[in-house]
Amino acid sequence: MQGKTRLDPEDVEEVVREIQRSLIQADVEIDLVMDLSDRIEDRALNEEPPGGTTARDFVLRIVYEEMVDLVGDSTDLPLESQTILLAGLQGSGKTTTAAKMAWWFSKKGLRPAVIQTDTFRPEAYDQSKQMAERAEVSFYGDPDNDDPVEIAREGLEATEEAEVRIVDTAGRHALEEDLIDEIRAIDDVVEPDRSLLVMDAAIGQGAKDQAQRFEEAIGVDGVVITKLDGTAKGGGALTAVNETDSSIAFLGTGETVQDVERFEPNGFISRLLGMGDLKQLAERVERAMETTDEEDDWDPEDILDGQFTLKDMRHQMDAMNKMGPLDQVLDMIPGLGGGLKDQLPDDAMDVTQDRMRSFDIVMDSMTEGELENPRSVGASQTRRIARGSGQPEERVQELLEQHRMMERTLKQFQGMGDADMQRMMKRMEQGDGGGGMGGMGGMGGGGGPFG
Ligand SMILES: Nc1nc2c(ncn2[C@@H]2O[C@H](COP(=O)(O)OP(=O)(O)OP(=O)(O)O)[C@@H](O)[C@H]2O)c(=O)[nH]1
Ligand SMILES: [Mg+2]
Numbered sequence: 001m002q003g004k005t006r007l008d009p010e011d012v013e014e015v016v017r018e019i020q021r022s023l024i025q026a027d028v029e030i031d032l033v034m035d036l037s038d039r040i041e042d043r044a045l046n047e048e049p050p051g052g053t054t055a056r057d058f059v060l061r062i063v064y065e066e067m068v069d070l071v072g073d074s075t076d077l078p079l080e081s082q083t084i085l086l087a088g089l090q091g092s093g094k095t096t097t098a099a100k101m102a103w104w105f106s107k108k109g110l111r112p113a114v115i116q117t118d119t120f121r122p123e124a125y126d127q128s129k130q131m132a133e134r135a136e137v138s139f140y141g142d143p144d145n146d147d148p149v150e151i152a153r154e155g156l157e158a159t160e161e162a163e164v165r166i167v168d169t170a171g172r173h174a175l176e177e178d179l180i181d182e183i184r185a186i187d188d189v190v191e192p193d194r195s196l197l198v199m200d201a202a203i204g205q206g207a208k209d210q211a212q213r214f215e216e217a218i219g220v221d222g223v224v225i226t227k228l229d230g231t232a233k234g235g236g237a238l239t240a241v242n243e244t245d246s247s248i249a250f251l252g253t254g255e256t257v258q259d260v261e262r263f264e265p266n267g268f269i270s271r272l273l274g275m276g277d278l279k280q281l282a283e284r285v286e287r288a289m290e291t292t293d294e295e296d297d298w299d300p301e302d303i304l305d306g307q308f309t310l311k312d313m314r315h316q317m318d319a320m321n322k323m324g325p326l327d328q329v330l331d332m333i334p335g336l337g338g339g340l341k342d343q344l345p346d347d348a349m350d351v352t353q354d355r356m357r358s359f360d361i362v363m364d365s366m367t368e369g370e371l372e373n374p375r376s377v378g379a380s381q382t383r384r385i386a387r388g389s390g391q392p393e394e395r396v397q398e399l400l401e402q403h404r405m406m407e408r409t410l411k412q413f414q415g416m417g418d419a420d421m422q423r424m425m426k427r428m429e430q431g432d433g434g435g436g437m438g439g440m441g442g443m444g445g446g447g448g449p450f451g
Contacts, residue, residue: 007055012044015059019273026272027204028235032070032242039066067269072241074263075194075222075249079108081163083156085190086224087183087214088198090171093226093252095124097198098168099131100252100260101224105164106137113162115155116141117148117186120170128168135257138162149185156190167192173210180217187218194221196249201227201234211240220244226252229259233272308407310371310399314363316406317356358391359399365389374403 016037023033040062049058084101086094095118102112114132116139118124125143132139140155152167159165167190172179187195197220199207214220223241225234228251241248248263261267363371365388370377377385377400386393 007044007049007059009045011055012041012059015044015063016041019063022273023235026233026235026274027202028272029205029208029239029242032238036066036070064269067272068265071238071265071268071272072247073265075196075247077194077222077249077262079105079110081110082193083165083167083190085167085169085187085192085195085218086198087169087195087218087220088171089173089200089203089210092171092198092200092203093224094171094198095128095168096131096255096257097196097224097226097250097252097260098128098166099135099137099257101250102132102137102164102166103135103257104250104260104262106135110163111138111161112164112166113138113140113159115139115152115159115165115167117151117155117167118170119146119148119151124170131257148182149189152186152189180213184217195219196222196224197240197244197246198224198226199234199237199240201225201230201232201237203236203240205236205239207236207239208243211243215244220246222246222249224248224250224252225263228271229253234268235272308403310363310366310374310403313403313406314360314371317359355398358395359402362386362389362391362396362399374400 019040020033020037023036024030040059043062043066044059047062049055086098088094095116098114098116102114105112114128114135114137116125116128118128125141128141129139138159138161140151140158142151142154145151145154148170155167156165167186169183169186170179172183195218197211197214199210203210211220220240223237223244223246225237225248228234234251237248240246248268251261251263251268253259253261362385365385366377370381370385377396382393382396382400385391385396389396
């Protein structure tokens with residue numbers, strides 16, 4: 001469609017078919033997919049493109065608007081005192097999500113507490129307590145009490161000083177009547193401001209029944225989709241959103257308490273359609289930068305107008321590490337997700353992380369002057385550094401070569417105006433490979449640590 005100004009039905013049909021394929025692959029329910037494609041087709045063929053818009057832009061906009069309509073906005077979550085009840089199937093990720101959400105609220109400046117009412121699974125108490133510790137939030141549970149309703153009541157009293165109270169419940173199948181009665185009783189005692197249904201991204205067609213029953217029992221205000229770091233795209237959960245007339249609140253993207261994101265339609269849509277997710281990547285970069293040690297006043301901006309030293313490179317490597325496993329980060333880069341990455345051997349990511357660690361060890365054996373001015377490292381210094389760090393000389397050379405490569409990439413960014421930057425991002429987004437790995441130069445050092 002590129003370059004065309006008029007739409008013909010075959011073009012539209014082809015676009016619609018491609019979207020259908022992506023969505024069905026992402027587990028979106030067929031009915032939802034069909035409704036969506038009808039609407040896209042109808043609008044694309046009957047609406048008048050505004051003057052000056054190309055056919056491609058016009059269709060993209062319709063697709064985007066309809067997708068936003070399908071996935072909805074994120075669940076409204078005011079940053080104020082509130083009680084949140086979590087429900088869901090066994091193993092869907094409730095306990096993990098409780099700690100993650102508590103961590104998230106604490107980062108927003110609120111005092112959270114997790115209340116664990118699972119008396120069903122013996123390990124639940126310890127698991128929950130440990131995760132709350134990791135999230136550095138208050139915790140209430142009572143391993144000696146086997147009445148979840150009583151624990152909930154006592155928990156609310158015990159955590160009175162907390163602002164956001166997150167009540168975790170035992171996993172249950174919505175079709176088991178006694179468990180549904182139990183969560184109803186907890187719901188009555190807790191009187192939550194919102195109840196969230198936690199769902200594994202891999203949930204497929206089962207989502208519908210489950211969602212209906214939980215909706216009847218406690219009323220669902222929002223959905224949390226977990227395990228989006230796996231291969232499942234979470235499209236099944238959209239059925240639950242549709243069924244409960246609710247919205248998505250959070251996304252879980254890993255096992256640690258920080259692996260949580262507030263739902264945001266843009267990123268989720270790109271993920272469903274199999275495009276990279278620039279916005280999310282940007283957020284991760286930002287978060288990683290926030291937690292980077294501030295022991296010396298390192299400013300990433302300096303790199304762009306000054307020298308790029310080994311110290312800068314080390315900071316970049318640290319920041320990359322904090323963003324999470326490299327394969328996850330790569331997944332979010334447009335044009336890489338599912339493409340190039342899949343061609344890498346399975347252990348390629350581990351190897352590169354090992355490599356980054358060994359670079360770190362090498363740098364520990366370098367002098368301040370060498371770190372500031374890596375070009376001063378000659379053959380004799382290389383030998384000394386290798387001996388000092390217990391690494392082979394080739395590793396030291398590799399590090400220096402890596403640094404030169406990153407420096408070269410960064411040179412290209414220097415003097416680049418905002419407009420150029422945006423153009424480059426756009427090109428990456430369109431996935432024509434123009435950016436690809438090289439595009440990472442800005443944050444990771446083009447092609448850099450990935451070998
Ligand atoms: N990779 C990944 N694993 C997750 C995520 N969320 C949870 N898990 C894992 O999934 C498993 C189940 O998570 P839990 O939080 O215990 O699930 P639950 O719903 O509390 O389980 P029950 O209390 O037994 O019903 C654990 O091994 C978690 O580490 C996620 O977003 N990504
Ligand atoms: Mg649990």
